Amino acid sequence: DTGVSQNPRHKITKRGQNVTFRCDPISEHNRLYWYRQTLGQGPEFLTYFQNEAQLEKSRLLSDRFSAERPKGSFSTLEIQRTEQGDSAMYLCASSRDRSNQPQHFGDGTRLSIL
Amino acid sequence: GENVEQHPSTLSVQEGDSAVIKCTYSDSASNYFPWYKQELGKRPQLIIDIRSNVGEKKDQRIAVTLNKTAKHFSLHITETQPEDSAVYFCAASGGNNAGNMLTFGGGTRLMVKP
Numbered sequence: 001d002t003g004v005s006q007n008p009r010h011k012i013t014k015r016g017q018n019v020t021f022r023c024d025p026i027s028e029h030n031r032l033y034w035y036r037q038t039l040g041q042g043p044e045f046l047t048y049f050q051n052e053a054q055l056e057k058s059r060l061l062s063d064r065f066s067a068e069r070p071k072g073s074f075s076t077l078e079i080q081r082t083e084q085g086d087s088a089m090y091l092c093a094s095s096r097d098r099s100n101q102p103q104h105f106g107d108g109t110r111l112s113i114l
Numbered sequence: 115g116e117n118v119e120q121h122p123s124t125l126s127v128q129e130g131d132s133a134v135i136k137c138t139y140s141d142s143a144s145n146y147f148p149w150y151k152q153e154l155g156k157r158p159q160l161i162i163d164i165r166s167n168v169g170e171k172k173d174q175r176i177a178v179t180l181n182k183t184a185k186h187f188s189l190h191i192t193e194t195q196p197e198d199s200a201v202y203f204c205a206a207s208g209g210n211n212a213g214n215m216l217t218f219g220g221g222t223r224l225m226v227k228p
Contacts, residue, residue: 004157031213031214033215033216035216040221041220041221042118042120042203042205042218042219042220042221043158043203043216043218044218045215045216045217048213048215050213055213056213056215091157091158095214099146099208099214100145100146100165100207100208100214101214102148102160102163103148103160103214103216104160105150105157105158105159106157107156107157108157
């Protein structure tokens, strides 16, 4: 069990640029979640995959956000035309494919928009 | 949707004292309640969880209690140590939420003074 891995750890970009983050879940976990955490707040749910299927998206996920999990293993989260308000920590978590299984988080990608 | 409230937002205790953090939830169908510890700049780390079919769970110095009727649950840390200093988040999921996405409380910053 190597844990959930996220890359990059930090991303600094100019407003209006596109960014992409990657998450590698724990290998036997079929469920993968993306959350966003701003300073001093708890993580907020963005989207969820079961294998390669994206089954749920939060209202927080605007049209500028897109997530994929093409082969049911790693996932990418892309933000197009970044805005100041996108600055946050983007966390990925994974769990086994059964009800109410513990979600294990990665270290996150901290996005800073200049 | 689910709403989770967490209190207090900050808690300062002397080493060796006990600490209690309380959370309330709104969705009576929620049935899974994990607690996470997050140190500065690090990933949320699952420390204990409880499912709605039990009222209490203990793991060494950490215990969680659940009152389904009142829709609240609490984290109890006994014999606190300086390394317990961190931000603690409660969360809730399950019920009508088929994907088991977590809804987090706002966090409690625990400071243990040596």
